[in-house]
Every structure is written in C-alpha cells, then in structure tokens.
Amino acid sequence: MKRVLIATDKPFAPVATGQIVEIFRQAGYQVDLLEKYTSKNQLIEAIKSAEGVIVRSDIIDREVLEAAPELKIVVRAGAGYDNIDVLTASERGVCVMNTPGQNSNAVAELAIGLALYGIREFFSGKSGGELRGRTLGLHGYGYVARNVNRIAKAFGMKTLVFTRYSKPQAISEGLDVTNSLEELYEASDIVSIHVPARGEHIKSVSYPVMKYLKDNAIIINTARKEVVNEDDLLRIMDEKKGIKYLSDITPDCAAEFEQKYQGRFYFTPKKLGAQTEEANTNAGVAAAEQIVAFFEKGDRTFMVNK
Numbered sequence: 001m002k003r004v005l006i007a008t009d010k011p012f013a014p015v016a017t018g019q020i021v022e023i024f025r026q027a028g029y030q031v032d033l034l035e036k037y038t039s040k041n042q043l044i045e046a047i048k049s050a051e052g053v054i055v056r057s058d059i060i061d062r063e064v065l066e067a068a069p070e071l072k073i074v075v076r077a078g079a080g081y082d083n084i085d086v087l088t089a090s091e092r093g094v095c096v097m098n099t100p101g102q103n104s105n106a107v108a109e110l111a112i113g114l115a116l117y118g119i120r121e122f123f124s125g126k127s128g129g130e131l132r133g134r135t136l137g138l139h140g141y142g143y144v145a146r147n148v149n150r151i152a153k154a155f156g157m158k159t160l161v162f163t164r165y166s167k168p169q170a171i172s173e174g175l176d177v178t179n180s181l182e183e184l185y186e187a188s189d190i191v192s193i194h195v196p197a198r199g200e201h202i203k204s205v206s207y208p209v210m211k212y213l214k215d216n217a218i219i220i221n222t223a224r225k226e227v228v229n230e231d232d233l234l235r236i237m238d239e240k241k242g243i244k245y246l247s248d249i250t251p252d253c254a255a256e257f258e259q260k261y262q263g264r265f266y267f268t269p270k271k272l273g274a275q276t277e278e279a280n281t282n283a284g285v286a287a288a289e290q291i292v293a294f295f296e297k298g299d300r301t302f303m304v305n306k
C-alpha cells in the first residue's frame, strides 16, 4: 500500500482536506496528516515512511529530504516552489511538482483587495481615491496576474504589463506590454508584483526601478518578499512620502515600517493570498490527483525538476 503524507503547517480548509483524503482512499493509499506542526522534527518524523507528500509553503530542505528514503514525489499545492530544495530532490530522484493556476484567483482577489484598501487610505475615514481610471502595472504575467488583469478591467482600470516570458500571450490578449520594468513603474498608479522568487526576479523590485514611481504610487506584493530589495524599498519610502506598500508577506524590515511609515503600509498577519476554501480545494485536489497519476500512470506533467 502506497503511503502519502499531507504536511501543512498552515492547514487546508477542512472541506479541501476531506476531498484530498478521499482521492487517496479511493486509490487505496494510506494517508498521514500532519497539520499545524510546531517543529521541523515533527515533519522529519512524519515524512520517514512517505512515498508521496503534499505541502504548501512548508520547507522541504536537504535535511527533510534525506530523512525520507522512500520519497518519490513532492507536490507543492500552489504555485511557488521556492520552499523546496529542488536540486537535492533531483539528486535523490524525487519528482517535484506544483499545481499551477489552481489558487491564482484567490491571490488575485487579495491583490485587488489590497489595492482598494491602500487607495481608500486603509479605511481610516481619510479621503482616498478610486481604482477606476487608474493605471495598474502588472510586474509579471503568470496565472495570478492574468486574474488580476481580468478583475482590474471590471473596475475600469487601465492595465499595463512587463513580462519577458509571457509577452506573446499578453499581446494576444490585447494588453499593453512595456519595453522595460522602469517604463512599467513610471506609468503605473498601482504596481502589483507577480514574479516568482527565482533567478533574475530576486530583488528585481530595486531602487533603479522604483525611482521611476509616481510620488503617490501604491506597491502591492502578493508574491514573495525575496523579489523586493528591502533596503531600496526603505529608501524610496523615505524619498517619496506618498508611496504606500501593501504586502501579503511581512518584510524583514517590518520594524522600520512600524517606526517610520505609519499610515502608508499594511502587512497581512500571515500569508493568506491562497487561504480560501476554493483555492485550497482546487490546489489540494490537483495535488492529490497528480500524485495518484504519477504512481499509477507515470504521469509527470507538472514536474518542475525535469
């Protein structure tokens, strides 16, 4: 009997967990559930006999992988797999997958929610602005950005995008694609970041780019803190006193924000972009189906360490 583990420090909604467990039950697999664990040792203990594992932002590093001699597949129920040591997984012959697109609407709705919250002065009662007629700059054009674009259009926003990899798609969808990131930041009232924490995207939100922002621009980050150069972010917050930063990921420099930029920022208490029943169900069910298809048919469609 195949043994699979669902290891989620931040658990799926119960309705999603129920459906995931049912998929494995029907496949005849044994399922272990490790939720809200408080130490890495608990994960190491639980993964020892697992052949497949579903995680969210849980850290699957070398130590965890080395503790799992039976492991064949790790599926990150979500988009970003920067929490998984993909190189070590490859060395050990472990297949790593994600579930692209499955939680993207939830994250997009949060991005728009943060944009509204920011432009309405954090619902403080102070006179704010409206999204209609404003220019939204999409930094990156993956699944989340595509949903943000769809919703922003309904608000009457003009959208622009800078993307290296999805340019043909963006153009075919009628989007205005800028020639550079600088051009995007210069033209936008609100910038929404949608790039993964990989390669050239790391610290790509940097001073040379942010210096082009309008004095009262809003930056929305529902991606990862690693894509922002935080020293440069602090510098631009100092230089342009109307800039606001709203993020689903608390930056390392949060204390400085608290001290210096009251009324100009918001950080969610915990990363919650994908924290909806729908997103949990879509991503979790996809992850479970991918594991079953991998074991039963050798299907590697969503493998990221090819």
Ligand code: 3PG
Binding pocket: 010, 056, 057, 058, 077, 078, 079, 080, 081, 103, 223, 271, 272, 273, 274, 275
């Ligand atoms: C993702 O990469 O899919 C999102 O950041 C959601 O992450 P989470 O599953 O930890 O909420």
